[in-house]
Amino acid sequence: xxxxxxxxxxxxxxxxxxxxxxxxxxxxxxxxxxxxxxxxxxxxxxxxxxxxxxxxxxxxxxxxxxxxxxxxxxxxxxxxxxxxxxxxxxxxxxxxxxxxxxxxxxxxxxxxxxxxxxxxxxxxxxxxxxxxxxxxxxxxxxxxxxxxxxxxxxxxxxxxxxxxxxxxxxxxxxxxxxxxxxxxxxxxxxxxxxxxxxxxxxxxxxxxxxxxxxxxxxxxxxxxxxxxxxxxxxxxxxxxxxxxxxxxxxxxxxxxxxxxxxxxxxxxxxxxxxxxxxxxxxxxxxxxxxxxxxxxxxxxxxxxxxxxxxxxxxxxxxxxxxxxxxxxxxxx
Numbered sequence: 113x114x115x116x117x118x119x120x121x122x123x124x125x126x127x128x129x130x131x132x133x134x135x136x137x138x139x140x141x142x143x144x145x146x147x148x149x150x151x152x153x154x155x156x157x158x159x160x161x162x163x164x165x166x167x168x169x170x171x172x173x174x175x176x177x178x179x180x181x182x183x184x185x186x187x188x189x190x191x192x193x194x195x196x197x198x199x200x201x202x203x204x205x206x207x208x209x210x211x212x213x214x215x216x217x218x219x220x221x222x223x224x225x226x227x228x229x230x231x232x233x234x235x236x237x238x239x240x241x242x243x244x245x246x247x248x249x250x251x252x253x254x255x256x257x258x259x260x261x262x263x264x265x266x267x268x269x270x271x272x273x274x275x276x277x278x279x280x281x282x283x284x285x286x287x288x289x290x291x292x293x294x295x296x297x298x299x300x301x302x303x304x305x306x307x308x309x310x311x312x313x314x315x316x317x318x319x320x321x322x323x324x325x326x327x328x329x330x331x332x333x334x335x336x337x338x339x340x341x342x343x344x345x346x347x348x349x350x351x352x353x354x355x356x357x358x359x360x361x362x363x364x365x366x367x368x369x370x371x372x373x374x375x376x377x378x379x380x381x382x383x384x385x386x387x388x389x390x391x392x393x394x395x396x397x398x399x400x401x402x403x404x405x406x407x408x409x410x411x412x413x414x415x416x417x418x419x420x421x422x423x424x425x426x427x428x429x430x431x432x433x434x435x436x437x438x439x440x441x442x443x444x
């Protein structure tokens with residue numbers, strides 16, 4: 113009897129520890145993604161990546177079979193999700209076994225013992241997807257070890273954003289909070305597998321367009337252009353004047369080749385707030401991009417299933433607007 117009670121106690125303790133882990137894991141079942149592990153790294157103060165990435169992870173796991181792990185900026189004092197803490201994202205060691213990294217962070221100043229896992233992943237040649245503020249993902253002040261990854265790096269011009277994703281932070285191109293974004297496909301790229309099932313105007317989000325320097329570096333290939341709209345609705349009219357001439361790329365693909373020489377597939381989008389994921393077209397863009405990044409483009413259906421999972425009511429973007437007191441398990 114005592115043996116049985118001890119065994120039960122061990123099981124309950126293990127379950128309790130799992131529940132207390134400062135990250136989320138969604139186990140996929142059947143689907144093309146079965147056997148592939150996607151690690152999604154959140155941590156920004158403005159665009160609610162802590163809401164967007166769990167929803168994307170659920171879609172990848174429950175609609176497509178991927179194993180999806182979501183990491184968060186965690187306050188070490190109380191274990192809650194706190195995007196204002198720029199120096200702590202527990203669980204980055206799981207990148208060592210990841211098949212794909214999706215990163216959506218802003219100005220993080222991570223310690224070396226965390227940052228090293230991101231650098232190891234990037235330099236391994238495995239695929240990367242960067243969302244919105246990932247163009248200015250790092251502002252490393254506390255250690256010189258990985259300083260070149262910082263968004264204003266002079267040693268590695270533009271840091272991780274420019275060198276890996278294709279651009280660093282430049283400026284807002286549309287009027288922030290007043291002009292939204294409609295996605296227009298690059299005509300020559302309409303047959304690209306990432307755009308399968310997506311048409312002009314299917315992608316819309318309240319976030320404004322980011323400026324980038326044209327042309328984008330290396331072999332970067334724009335897929336979607338951002339039409340600046342005068343208003344915050346999908347049917348708002350295009351803004352007049354030079355802001356849409358030319359339109360800025362808001363999604364592109366490129367290759368990053370690190371010191372090991374292995375070329376990595378990279379997809380970058382400057383959209384991505386939690387509210388942007390209410391757009392079916394944008395969700396389809398992200399899911400298709402995950403397939404493409406992993407070399408599964410032949411498995412992308414004519415119209416990917418990107419139905420929202422659960423009750424998804426994202427908060428508006430803005431500084432200080434995150435839900436306080438939540439732990440990762442509260443988002444399960």
